[in-house]
Amino acid sequence: MSVCPPYAPFFGFAGVASAMIFSTVGAAYGTSKSGIGIAGLGTFKPELIMKSLIPVVMSGIIAVYGLVVSVLIAGGLKPTDYSLYAGFIHLGAGLACGFTGLAAGYAIGYVGDSCVRAYVFESKVFVTMVLILIFGEVLGLYGLIVALIMNSRASEAARCP
Amino acid sequence: MSEQAAAGKLAAQADDAGGVLTKLIITALALGIAPLSSYFLSRDYLWAGNTIYAALTAIFAANLVLVLYIVGAVREESRLRAREKQQSESKKDR
Numbered sequence: 001m002s003v004c005p006p007y008a009p010f011f012g013f014a015g016v017a018s019a020m021i022f023s024t025v026g027a028a029y030g031t032s033k034s035g036i037g038i039a040g041l042g043t044f045k046p047e048l049i050m051k052s053l054i055p056v057v058m059s060g061i062i063a064v065y066g067l068v069v070s071v072l073i074a075g076g077l078k079p080t081d082y083s084l085y086a087g088f089i090h091l092g093a094g095l096a097c098g099f100t101g102l103a104a105g106y107a108i109g110y111v112g113d114s115c116v117r118a119y120v121f122e123s124k125v126f127v128t129m130v131l132i133l134i135f136g137e138v139l140g141l142y143g144l145i146v147a148l149i150m151n152s153r154a155s156e157a158a159r160c161p
Numbered sequence: 162m163s164e165q166a167a168a169g170k171l172a173a174q175a176d177d178a179g180g181v182l183t184k185l186i187i188t189a190l191a192l193g194i195a196p197l198s199s200y201f202l203s204r205d206y207l208w209a210g211n212t213i214y215a216a217l218t219a220i221f222a223a224n225l226v227l228v229l230y231i232v233g234a235v236r237e238e239s240r241l242r243a244r245e246k247q248q249s250e251s252k253k254d255r
Binding site: 047048049050051053054057058060061064065067068069071072075076130141144148149151152 | 181196216223224226230235237
């Protein structure tokens with residue numbers, strides 16, 4: 001059992017890919033689900049559209065989190081002298097960011113859809129909507145922080161023999 | 162008279178619609194450009210290679226774009242409402 005097998009970079013690249021893929025799936029879900037509500041609001045009160053686009057912008061930020069983690073992990077990949085330990089760390093970091101981004105995008109989608117529909121009738125829902133959306137986005141932020149912490153440990157990997 | 166009012170309302174709506182699209186395009190571009198550029202620039206020039214602080218700077222930049230968008234949206238809505246109030250008051254004066 002070698003410390004630096006040749007298939008170790010597979011896990012590193014899988015981490016990069018999963019960070020981007022799953023957070024983008026979450027962002028797409030958030031954008032599309034809240035977009036349904038915004039289309040409904042737009043037919044009644046078009047002057048409220050700018051404010052109701054906030055869930056869409058927040059879904060974009062979830063995708064940006066995945067992008068930042070992908071760039072971060074990809075910066076630490078090496079063709080040689082890459083241990084399996086580093087590969088697993090990068091995979092874990094990518095999965096942590098990706099799946100929390102999926103969860104955050106899911107939450108933003110549902111909250112954005114229903115709160116934007118309620119905003120047509122009651123304008124005080126706006127502050128509530130922003131607060132709930134911030135709490136939902138912070139879920140993706142937690143995953144990103146865990147990914148950052150994990151990725152910083154990859155530089156401690158032993159040299160390959 | 163009502164036709165003129167309707168045409169005026171349509172023109173105002175088209176004017177606002179162009180503004181919404183511009184704001185959205187700017188926000189989308191900023192969301193893409195600001196975090197990445199702040200990550201690389203801060204990593205090389207600010208934090209001397211420390212990637213954690215660079216990633217935190219990128220997160221801060223992304224959330225700053227979001228806050229600026231929210232502030233812009235709220236201000237535009239209050240501006241629209243002030244304009245509507247002004248228009249209805251000028252109609253009453255007539």
